[in-house]
Amino acid sequence: MNRRRLLQSFATAALSPAACTQRQHRPPAPYATCSQLAEQLEAAQTTPLLLVEHFLSRITQLDKSGPRISSVIELNPAAKDIAAHAPPGLLHGLPILIKDNIETADTMHTTAGSLALRNRPPESDAPLVSRLRAAGAVILGKTNLSEWANIRSPKSTSGWSARGGLTRNPHKLTHSASGSSSGSAAAVAAGLAPAAIGTETNGSIVSPASACGIVGFKPTVGLISGAGIIPITHHQDTAGPMTLTVSDAALLMQVLAADFTADLKSDALKGARLGVIREYSGTHPQVLALFDAALQKLREAGAIIIDPVKLPTLRKAGSLAWRAMLIELRQDLNAYLEQRGGDVRTLAELIAFNEAHRDTEMPHFAQEFFIQSEKLGTPEIIAAGEVARAEARRLAGPEGIDAALREHRLDALICPTNDPVGLIDLAHGDSNDRVASTPAAVAGYPHLTVPLGLVDGLPIGFSFMGTAHADARILALGHAFEEITKARRAPEFREE
Incomplete structure (x- = not known):
């Protein structure tokens, strides 16, 4: 064998x-x-x-x-x-x-x-x-x-x-x-x-x-x-x-x-209004072919597809959230480490630990984000971060996802979750393949991914995103989708 x-x-x-x-x-x-x-x-x-x-x-x-x-x-x-x-x-x-x-x-x-x-x-x-x-x-x-x-x-x-x-x-x-x-x-x-x-x-x-x-x-x-x-x-x-x-x-x-x-009912898709966010769906032809085939199955199950639905505020929301997150990282991690106790009790001490153990902690990549975050601790910067966070949540939530759901009377937003992942490359890091995660992440809203199929032997997911506390509805839609597609495949542990 x-x-x-x-x-x-x-x-x-x-x-x-x-x-x-x-x-x-x-x-x-x-x-x-x-x-x-x-x-x-x-x-x-x-x-x-x-x-x-x-x-x-x-x-x-x-x-x-x-x-x-x-x-x-x-x-x-x-x-x-x-x-x-x-x-x-x-x-x-x-x-x-x-x-x-x-x-x-x-x-x-x-x-x-x-x-x-x-x-x-x-x-x-x-x-x-x-x-x-x-x-x-x-x-x-x-x-x-x-x-x-x-x-x-x-x-x-x-x-x-x-x-x-x-x-x-x-x-x-x-x-x-x-x-x-x-x-x-x-x-x-x-x-x-x-x-x-x-x-x-x-x-x-x-x-x-x-x-x-x-x-x-x-x-x-x-x-x-x-x-x-x-x-x-x-x-x-x-x-x-x-x-x-x-x-x-x-x-x-x-x-x-x-x-x-x-x-979780098998007919949850019947009459459901689903909006396609094409701007987060990428351009990979095989992924889009899988996605469009799934859209047809959704229509056959009684779903109403609105295609496309625009989310024009979300790129700015993502940029603001990233700026706020680097500031919040220092605050939240410092609080956690102090409460936890041990060898490192602040982000500054963690940075120093990594430097002292460079051979084991940083053989492949460094800690640029940690260093950047550690510099963002002045009261003025923290206040600016709070403003950025509030604006990011507003743009991603009420003026982003919620506005789109309301305008088109939608139950959820949908798109292919990802493009095929890249090769592992420890020398250069991730290949940064497309993943549709930022809208729901910044808004703090529910996001479900369900297997959609394989492209060149690599899995692709199908995303359902909704408004705050629409978790039950998102899970119900995903469950019904899973029943009509049955797309999950066991891995083959291929080495090529």
Whole structure:
């Protein structure tokens, strides 16, 4: 068997642990969803412990060896014990991976991929982690990420961190998994867990989710508590689910925030008014061909397509938000580091740490954004940042997305989420392929990406964006879209 065939066999075989010998027990199907695993648990066809052993086996064979996705930065040594005593709940016995910038009060670290935070573990769970545990989830481990959530340098390589190394795309190992929730996306895509939690400031959920061919949901900012998450800016930061299906994303949202599962109906597209934002759709001919074919399926499902819809204020909004974010980074990160304690307690100390550990922290790219942000701490600059932030939110929200929705009486805005990701290039950084994330990110509004198809073997996503707290409607539209397209494909772990 050649190497490529061997890797594909790992991806498609149910890697049953040796312990699964009883007749009533059976290993999960390849790429089983949370809902499918819950049904299997309910029917006593498996146990939480067997599920944990199954996914640990996959991590060993696919993440730590074989194709070496390198998406899991650390495993939870207590996972088996937790599984054996998992409390009842919506997520009873389901293994979940957590991005390494979300605090867990256990033996695992929370470092944002940086060596600077290794020696000071958090003292408490982030509220979202507490909710997952209370619902019966088993925290299987932490996922790698673009270090400091990709805010360190304009020349960074997504998916790389000093602590976790480089996460690769399961569909093509030579290509980027995108960032910053690269590990969460790659792990779910590779079937290393049925779900993971990522975080987004601008694109860090929807970009890697679309690039790795899974569902990613960025909820309305504030819907999920941001406490216990290493920050960039509280104006845009949010956690969100990364899953194989929209219904699984809604299930996790039910635990993390509110019950959105009741609105998941197969006929949700009938009569829905969807506006195409062509200016964010790019020019890639194969991507646009996939997108236009999907539009036809939407029409056949009863949706009304308005094409195009203009968002003329959003480029200025994005520029203002970036200016504000560099100022807010220093403020929010300083507050977090001081509260966390440890070796570094300010951004200035973090910059000095990176310089002192240049060989391990900065072998591929530097920290230009950190240095720039550290200079933006005067009262006058902070005041100017507050003005820029307010204008950015207004232009992106009330005068941007909301104005377009109102003018055309729309339920959501749509576009292809991404163009195919580029080759990994540690020497030069990311290729900055198109991702449609800024409108919803700056406004703080919900954004869902659902698999659309493949271009040259690389996944493309389909985006739904809505107004503030339209999360239930956006998930319902995405669920119905997913049912009529069924576009998700298992990765092939190709090396070319």
